[in-house]
Structure formats: structure tokens, C-alpha cells
Amino acid sequence: MEQAPRDPERQLQPAPLEPLGCPDAGLGAAVGKEAAGAGEEDSGVDTMTHNNFWLKKIEISVSEAEKRTGRNAMNMQETYTAYLIETRSVEHTDGQSVLTDSLWRRYSEFELLRNYLLVYYPHIVVPPLPEKRAEFVWHKLSADNMDPDFVERRRIGLENFLLRIASHPILCRDKIFYLFLTQEGNWKETVNETGFQLKADSRLKALNATFRVKNPDKRFTDLKHYSDELQSVISHLLRVRARVADRLYGVYKVHGNYGRVFSEWSAIEKEMGDGLQSAGHHMDVYASSIDDILEDEEHYADQLKEYLFYAEALRAVCRKHELMQYDLEMAAQDLASKKQQCEELATGTVRTFSLKGMTTKLFGQETPEQREARIKVLEEQINEGEQQLKSKNLEGREFVKNAWADIERFKEQKNRDLKEALISYAVMQISMCKKGIQVWTNAKECFSKM
Amino acid sequence: MEGERRASQARSSGLPAGGADGESPGGSAPFPGNSGSSALLQAEVLDLDEDEDDLEVFSKDASLMDMNSFSPMMPTSPLSMINQIKFEDEPDLKDLFITVDEPESHVTTIETFITYRIITKTSRGEFDSSEFEVRRRYQDFLWLKGKLEEAHPTLIIPPLPEKFIVKGMVERFNDDFIETRRKALHKFLNRIADHPTLTFNEDFKIFLTAQAWELSSHKKQGPGLLSRMGQTVRAVASSMRGVKNRPEEFMEMNNFIELFSQKINLIDKISQRIYKEEREYFDEMKEYGPIHILWSASEEDLVDTLKDVAGCIDRCCKATEKRMSGLSEALLPVVHEYVLYSEMLMGVMKRRDQIQAELDSKVEALTYKKTDTDLLPEEIGKLEDKVECANNALKADWERWKQNMQNDIKLAFTDMAEENIHYYEQCLATWESFLTSQTNLHLEETSEDKP
Numbered sequence: 001m002e003q004a005p006r007d008p009e010r011q012l013q014p015a016p017l018e019p020l021g022c023p024d025a026g027l028g029a030a031v032g033k034e035a036a037g038a039g040e041e042d043s044g045v046d047t048m049t050h051n052n053f054w055l056k057k058i059e060i061s062v063s064e065a066e067k068r069t070g071r072n073a074m075n076m077q078e079t080y081t082a083y084l085i086e087t088r089s090v091e092h093t094d095g096q097s098v099l100t101d102s103l104w105r106r107y108s109e110f111e112l113l114r115n116y117l118l119v120y121y122p123h124i125v126v127p128p129l130p131e132k133r134a135e136f137v138w139h140k141l142s143a144d145n146m147d148p149d150f151v152e153r154r155r156i157g158l159e160n161f162l163l164r165i166a167s168h169p170i171l172c173r174d175k176i177f178y179l180f181l182t183q184e185g186n187w188k189e190t191v192n193e194t195g196f197q198l199k200a201d202s203r204l205k206a207l208n209a210t211f212r213v214k215n216p217d218k219r220f221t222d223l224k225h226y227s228d229e230l231q232s233v234i235s236h237l238l239r240v241r242a243r244v245a246d247r248l249y250g251v252y253k254v255h256g257n258y259g260r261v262f263s264e265w266s267a268i269e270k271e272m273g274d275g276l277q278s279a280g281h282h283m284d285v286y287a288s289s290i291d292d293i294l295e296d297e298e299h300y301a302d303q304l305k306e307y308l309f310y311a312e313a314l315r316a317v318c319r320k321h322e323l324m325q326y327d328l329e330m331a332a333q334d335l336a337s338k339k340q341q342c343e344e345l346a347t348g349t350v351r352t353f354s355l356k357g358m359t360t361k362l363f364g365q366e367t368p369e370q371r372e373a374r375i376k377v378l379e380e381q382i383n384e385g386e387q388q389l390k391s392k393n394l395e396g397r398e399f400v401k402n403a404w405a406d407i408e409r410f411k412e413q414k415n416r417d418l419k420e421a422l423i424s425y426a427v428m429q430i431s432m433c434k435k436g437i438q439v440w441t442n443a444k445e446c447f448s449k450m
Numbered sequence: 451m452e453g454e455r456r457a458s459q460a461r462s463s464g465l466p467a468g469g470a471d472g473e474s475p476g477g478s479a480p481f482p483g484n485s486g487s488s489a490l491l492q493a494e495v496l497d498l499d500e501d502e503d504d505l506e507v508f509s510k511d512a513s514l515m516d517m518n519s520f521s522p523m524m525p526t527s528p529l530s531m532i533n534q535i536k537f538e539d540e541p542d543l544k545d546l547f548i549t550v551d552e553p554e555s556h557v558t559t560i561e562t563f564i565t566y567r568i569i570t571k572t573s574r575g576e577f578d579s580s581e582f583e584v585r586r587r588y589q590d591f592l593w594l595k596g597k598l599e600e601a602h603p604t605l606i607i608p609p610l611p612e613k614f615i616v617k618g619m620v621e622r623f624n625d626d627f628i629e630t631r632r633k634a635l636h637k638f639l640n641r642i643a644d645h646p647t648l649t650f651n652e653d654f655k656i657f658l659t660a661q662a663w664e665l666s667s668h669k670k671q672g673p674g675l676l677s678r679m680g681q682t683v684r685a686v687a688s689s690m691r692g693v694k695n696r697p698e699e700f701m702e703m704n705n706f707i708e709l710f711s712q713k714i715n716l717i718d719k720i721s722q723r724i725y726k727e728e729r730e731y732f733d734e735m736k737e738y739g740p741i742h743i744l745w746s747a748s749e750e751d752l753v754d755t756l757k758d759v760a761g762c763i764d765r766c767c768k769a770t771e772k773r774m775s776g777l778s779e780a781l782l783p784v785v786h787e788y789v790l791y792s793e794m795l796m797g798v799m800k801r802r803d804q805i806q807a808e809l810d811s812k813v814e815a816l817t818y819k820k821t822d823t824d825l826l827p828e829e830i831g832k833l834e835d836k837v838e839c840a841n842n843a844l845k846a847d848w849e850r851w852k853q854n855m856q857n858d859i860k861l862a863f864t865d866m867a868e869e870n871i872h873y874y875e876q877c878l879a880t881w882e883s884f885l886t887s888q889t890n891l892h893l894e895e896t897s898e899d900k901p
Contacts, residue, residue, distance in 0.1 A: 233748065
């Protein structure tokens with residue numbers, strides 16, 4: 001991971017306020033003890049602390065969620081959930097942490113932060129937010145945003161989001177991010193003052209570029225295909241997983257009925273009664289064990305979902321490249337045509353169609369002075385154009401270089417995280433099997449005593 | 451001599467027909483040699499049997515036949531009952547082995563039906579040979595059951611599988627249905643063979659050994675449909691009178707049967723539902739593994755991990771399939787058989803009540819001098835014996851049935867638990883070995899990284 005001293009050229013568009021690199025405002029990141037998000041590995045922490053640029057370590061956690069009511073923009077009452085973000089600074093020497101900041105934010109503010117980052121760091125694969133609405137739900141799980149389980153999972157997802165930003169070598173230095181963690185009031189105004197919404201590329205422009213670009217870097221084309229595949233396969237997986245969970249729930253819960261009937265039956269049996277009764281109890285235990293099992297599995301699903309949304313972040317970077325490339329191509333094309341015009345005017349040959357040419361044909365030849373003037377204008381434009389093309393070229397190459405560096409970083413992170421997620425899935429299955437063995441062994445003993 | 455012969459035959463049919471030496475007070479039973487009544491019986495044989503076109507009335511061994519087409523009027527003496535009760539199940543001395551297999555479809559111009567092959571191996575003297583092979587259809591089994599119920603109204607006859615299952619059955623001859631039925635029929639015959647009394651029933655023997663034409667002609671003998679109908683009418687009439695004097699122990703028995711029936715029906719439903727849920731889980735799981743393989747195609751670094759996960763899921767899938775089949779073999783048929791048993795039991799209670807009701811009505815008639823009361827005391831005497839017989843038969847068989855039920859249920863549920871344990875153990879092994887391989891890989895990788 002690159003830990004170069006801050007390099008203004010690496011920031012394609014400068015952040016509105018100076019990027020933080022000042023030692024006293026040092027913003028490193030360490031994995032908070034409350035972190036439940038996936039994939040923050042020790043190796044990340046080590047790299048950060050070894051950098052003597054940062055003097056302090058900071059722990060971030062989203063520790064609580066609270067239902068609030070308030071008035072929205074249209075002065076109507078609404079209910080929303082607010083999340084408590086706590087920042088602690090960890091003393092290097094003794095590892096004690098001190099609470100330095102704590103404030104409440106709601107989901108829409110997280111969204112605002114992310115949108116800002118997307119505009120100002122288009123070459124970065126910006127970490128995604130947890131889903132706004134519950135998707136890939138299986139029947140028992142509620143799709144209600146106010147459902148406490150959903151809120152809890154979202155809390156973890158938001159914490160994960162902040163930790164990902166905080167551990168990103170570039171994003172962590174952003175001032176708006178710092179203010180998000182530290183400045184409760186006025187933060188929204190501050191973000192809006194950056195005018196980032198105006199700087200955002202229009203969707204239409206981006207779409208146009210995607211279709212019309214002639215020579216994008218092949219790596220980005222491949223990356224786009226990859227992200228489409230990733231999105232499609234993870235969606236499919238999540239859908240089937242939800243169905244499997246649903247069915248598994250059914251199997252477990254039906255066994256609960258045995259408990260009730262065995263208990264009733266045991267009342268009329270003399271010898272079998274005790275065995276039936278206690279076996280019935282174990283059936284109840286079995287039936288209720290599925291709730292925790294599936295709750296754990298939801299966390300696994302969330303880990304996969306993060307990468308589902310990351311696919312979109314990858315595509316955003318590809319789009320930006322296409323846009324820049326298209327821009328470059330258009331500029332080059334424009335320059336070429338101006339040069340040609342100039343040449344024609346100078347030599348007197350008219351090869352290209354131009355309105356001026358037509359009108360002169362219709363209304364008479366222009367004077368040599370007029371022609372001279374035009375040539376001069378064109379030459380100026382050509383000069384300007386050449387400068388612009390040069391800088392655009394440079395920008396483009398810089399973008400590709402930086403973006404690709406982040407993409408490599410992302411790929412490694414993704415491989416680590418997904419592998420870990422799959423392993424944790426195996427661990428969950430093992431735990432479920434062990435529970436099953438225990439319950440059924442107990443039940444078998446009861447049955448054999450009947 | 452005839453008496454002796456009768457007695458020995460009777461013993462072999464499991465229902466010692468009261469000592470030939472007149473111990474039984476009632477001598478007007480249709481004993482062999484009582485030409486009047488056997489003529490009556492034969493005259494009653496009308497061809498109302500569904501199978502046959504011919505109206506052949508074949509009187510084969512009338513003596514044999516008469517003894518076994520016991521009408522409920524047949525009294526048995528208390529002394530002979532003692533012999534019966536002493537007959538216990540002795541598994542070591544099992545001398546009758548029956549298998550039901552090879553379902554075959556037969557097509558005639560009128561209908562299509564299935565026959566099952568029945569192979570009987572025995573060392574019993576009263577069988578002409580030691581091995582028999584016959585083909586029987588469901589109707590034949592129904593006939594046998596009917597005969598057994600007639601001969602032993604208060605014994606607990608094993609249940610037959612249903613005629614048809616309404617739910618979800620499109621075609622009568624679906625493979626699963628046939629197989630399930632075959633297994634149940636096998637169970638049915640073996641249960642009869644294991645029953646201390648029923649195993650010696652003559653109709654049972656004929657069922658196992660007679661050729662098709664022999665059986666069909668034998669079937670025609672015995673009380674025909676009209677007489678059966680007559681009995682039913684009498685039964686309904688007497689049950690309408692209500693059982694006022696049902697003894698305490700039979701009240702308890704009845705309560706048990708009612709509750710048991712409720713519970714076993716519920717358990718049947720629950721078990722079927724579990725099977726259904728497991729099947730649906732299996733269907734979804736089948737899709738789950740392959741997605742990981744699909745994914746591995748676009749991931750370079752995760753190929754092996756994803757493929758391994760897919761492998762684990764597929765193995766768990768197979769384990770689920772095995773669990774399902776275990777359930778359908780060990781648990782479902784047993785539970786279902788006891789559902790049918792519970793219906794049987796209710797029938798047995800009714801028949802017992804009906805026998806008692808007959809006695810009660812006669813006693814009532816005597817008490818209130820409703821009809822000509824000369825013959826009544828004699829009839830009442832016979833009926834009292836009959837009631838006592840029936841009650842004792844039921845009591846003995848009840849204990850035996852309860853014992854069997856407990857064993858069967860215990861075994862079935864223990865098997866179910868065992869299947870589940872095995873399933874989870876298999877899945878555990880699969881995932882644990884995956885985990886080990888991943889940690890080993892990780893150790894390899896990190897040791898490579900170390901300088």
C-alpha cells in the first residue's frame with residue numbers, strides 16, 4: 001500500500017479544503033474493538049502504524065441506533081433512525097482509548113458523504129453503503145426498515161463503511177470525512193458549500209461517453225465485464241440463499257409440532273410417557289435453534305452484499321475513465337478539424353464543409369484581411385487546443401495510473417474478504433451441525449428409554 | 451373321532467371350537483354335519499363377488515369352510531380360551547415366512563389391476579408343502595381382512611393400506627404408490643403370521659397357498675353379501691341402543707384409543723409435512739452449489755475456495771437426500787400404519803360393544819317380558835359366554851398390541867433420530883475438512899511469505 005507523502009497531483013480534483021496530512025490532526029485508523037464489519041485485517045493496521053506520519057490511532061464505531069421523530073423538508077412528521085458515531089483516540093503507548101468525539105447521524109447523511117466522495121475521488125473505488133431497503137429477504141425476515149434486526153445489521157454496515165474509508169490511504173485524509181466524524185451541526189451545509197453536486201458529471205454525459213468512446217483502456221473494459229459478472233453472480237447467490245434459508249426454517253419449525261403432540265400423548269402413556277415428554281422438549285429446542293442460526297447467516301449475506309454494491313463502485317470508476325477518454329477523443333477530434341480548417345484557409349482549398357465557406361460562396365469571397373483574421377483566431381484556438389489536449393492526456397494517464405493502483409488494492413482486499421466470508425460460512429455450518437448432533441443425540445436417548 | 455378331528459382342526463385354526471364333548475352349551479352352531487345350517491349357508495352364497503363372471507358354487511371341503519366362516523353366533527368355551535391366551539409370540543419358533551414383491555400390471559378388457567407375488571416358506575405340518583408362490587391383488591387382501599374380522603371380531607386385525615389416497619394422486623398406478631402399498635401389504639401379512647391366533651386362521655392359509663381359481667371359488671363360499679348386510683343392519687340396530695354397561699376397563703381402553711387416534715393422526719401429518727419441507731429444502735440446495743462454480747469462473751484467486759465450497763454444499767445435499775429416504779422408510783410407514791390401526795381399534799371396540807349390546811337387549815327383553823321368554827335364558831347364557839370370550843380375546847390382544855405399538859414407535863423414532871444424527875455428522879465432516887484445507891493453505895501461504 002502506498003504511503004507516499006501527500007501529493008497534490010494525485011488528487012485529480014483537489015478537495016475543497018486542504019487534505020489533511022498535518023501530523024497534529026493525524027487521522028490513522030485502527031480496527032475498533034466493536035467492529036463487526038468484515039475484512040479489516042491486521043496487515044492493514046500494521047501498515048498504518050508503521051507509517052510514522054501518523055502519531056495517533058483512532059477508533060471509530062457506530063455504537064447505537066435510535067428511533068427519532070422529526071420534521072422533514074416539507075414540514076411533515078417523519079420517523080427515522082439515528083446512529084451514534086463515537087471516535088476514540090488510542091494512546092500509542094498504553095493502548096488506552098479516550099472518547100474524543102461522539103455525534104448522531106442519520107442514513108441520509110451517510111449518503112451525502114458518499115456522494116461527495118464519489119465526486120471528489122472518481123479514481124477511487126469508494127466503499128458502498130449498506131442497503132437502503134432490505135432486499136433478498138426470506139419470508140420470516142421483515143422487509144421493514146424499522147425492524148430491529150434490520151436496524152442492527154445496518155448499524156454494523158455503517159460502521160464497516162466508516163472503517164473502510166478510515167483505512168483507505170487516500171480517503172482517510174479527506175477533511176469532509178473528518179468533519180463528518182467530529183462536527184455535528186453545520187456539517188451538511190459545509191458539504192453543500194463545496195459545490196460538489198455541480199461538479200458531478202451528468203448521467204447523460206456519462207452514458208453518451210460509454211457508447212461513443214472509441215479507444216478505452218482495455219483493462220477498464222475488462223473490469224466492467226468483471227463487475228457485471230460479479231453483480232449477477234452474487235445476486236443469484238443471495239436469492240438462492242434466501243430461498244434455502246426459508247426452506248431450512250420450515251424444516252426446523254415443523255419439528256416443533258412434535259414437541260406439543262408428544263407432550264399431549266405422554267399424558268395417556270404409562271411406560272412411554274416420560275420418554276415422549278422429554279423427547280418432545282428436545283424437539284422444541286431443535287425448532288427454536290434455527291432462529292439464531294439464520295440470524296448469523298444474515299451477517300454472511302451482508303458480507304456478500306457489500307461486494308455486490310462494490311461492483312457498482314467499480315463501474316463508476318470505469319465510467320469516469322470512459323468519460324475522460326471520450327473527452328480526450330473529442331478534444332483531439334476537434335483539434336484535428338480546426339487544424340484542417342486552418343490549412344484550408346491558408347492554402348485556399350476547401351475540402352471541408354463549413355458554414356463560412358458556404359456563405360462566402362453564396363455571398364462572395366471574403367477579403368484577405370478577413371481571412372487572415374480568421375486564420376489567426378484558428379491558430380490561437382489550435383494553440384489552446386494543443387495545450388488542453390496535452391493536459392487532458394496527462395490527466396487521463398494520471399487517472400488511469402491512480403485508478404488502477406486503487407483497483408489493485410481493491411482486488412486484494414476483495415480476495416481476502418471473500419475468502420474470509422466463505423470460511424466464516426463454513427464455521428457457521430459446522431456450528432449448526434454440532435448443535436444438530438447434540439439435540440438429536442439427546443432425543444435419541446429419550447426415545448430409546450421409552 | 452369326528453369330534454377329535456374337529457377339535458384338532460379347530461386348534462390349528464387357532465380358535466379351539468369348544469371341546470367336542472359338549473362342553474359348549476350351545477349345540478346349534480353350524481358344525482360340520484349340521485346339514486341344515488350348512489345348506490342354509492350354501493343357499494346364501496350368491497354371486498355378488500365383484501371379480502368373477504362365473505356363478506360356480508363350488509362346495510369344496512365344506513367342513514373346513516364352515517368352521518372358518520364363523521358367524522358371530524359361534525360360542526367358544528372359557529376353557530378353550532385359556533389355550534388361546536397361552537399362545538404367546540415366540541420369535542425363535544417362527545415357522546412361517548412371507549414376502550410380498552414383484553408388482554405386476556395386468557390388463558384385461560374390463561380393467562387394469564396390479565398383482566403382487568407372495569412367497570411363503572414354512573415348516574408347518576398343516577401346509578402341504580414347504581414353499582408356495584401365488585399372485586394376489588388388492589381385492590384379495592380385502593377379502594382376507596374381511597374374513598379375519600368376521601372370524602375374530604374382537605381381535606385387533608392388522609390394517610391394510612388404503613384403497614386409494616385422495617390427495618395428490620393422479621394415477622392409481624404411480625410407482626411410489628405401488629411400492630408403498632407393496633411394503634404395507636408385506637407388513638400386513640407378516641403381522642398376521644406373527645399373531646398367535648390369526649396365524650392359524652384357515653382363510654389365511656388358503657390366501658397364502660391356493661391357486662387363483664381355487665381362491666376365487668373358495669371366496670364364493672361363506673356368507674354372501676346379503677347375510678353380511680343383515681349382520682350390519684343388526685349391528686347398527688344394536689349400537690343404536692347404546693352401550694350402557696360397558697365395563698370400566700373398556701371405557702379406559704376406549705378413551706385411550708380416542709386420544710391415541712388423535713395424536714397419531716397429528717404425528718402422521720407432522721411427519722408428512724417434515725418430509726415435504728425436507729424435499730423442498732433439497733430442491734433449493736441443488737441449485738446452491740453450482741452458483742459457486744459459476745462464480746469461480748470469474749475469480750482467479752478464489753477458484754479453489756469457491757469450488758471447494760460448491761463441493762461441500764453438494765455433499766450436504768446428498769446427505770439430505772439420504773435423510774429424506776431414511777425418514778420415508780423408517781418413520782412414515784410405521785406412523786401411518788398406526789393411524790390405520792387406530793381406525794381398526796375403533797372398529798374393534800364397536801364390535802365388542804355390539805356383542806355386548808346383543809346380550810343387553812336380550813336381558814332387557816327378559817326383564818320386561820317383551821317377547822316370548824321361554825328360549826331367552828338359554829340364549830342369554832350363550833350370549834354371556836360370547837361376551838366373555840370376546841372381552842377376554844380383546845383384553846389379551848390389547849396388551850399384545852400395546853406392547854408392539856410401544857416397540858414399533860420407539861424403534862421408528864429412534865431410527866429417525868439416528869438418521870438426523872448421521873446427516874449432521876456427515877455435513878460436519880464435510881465442512882470441517884474444508885476448513886482444515888483452507889487453514890493448511892493459509893499456513894502454507896504465510897510460511898512462504900516469511901523471509
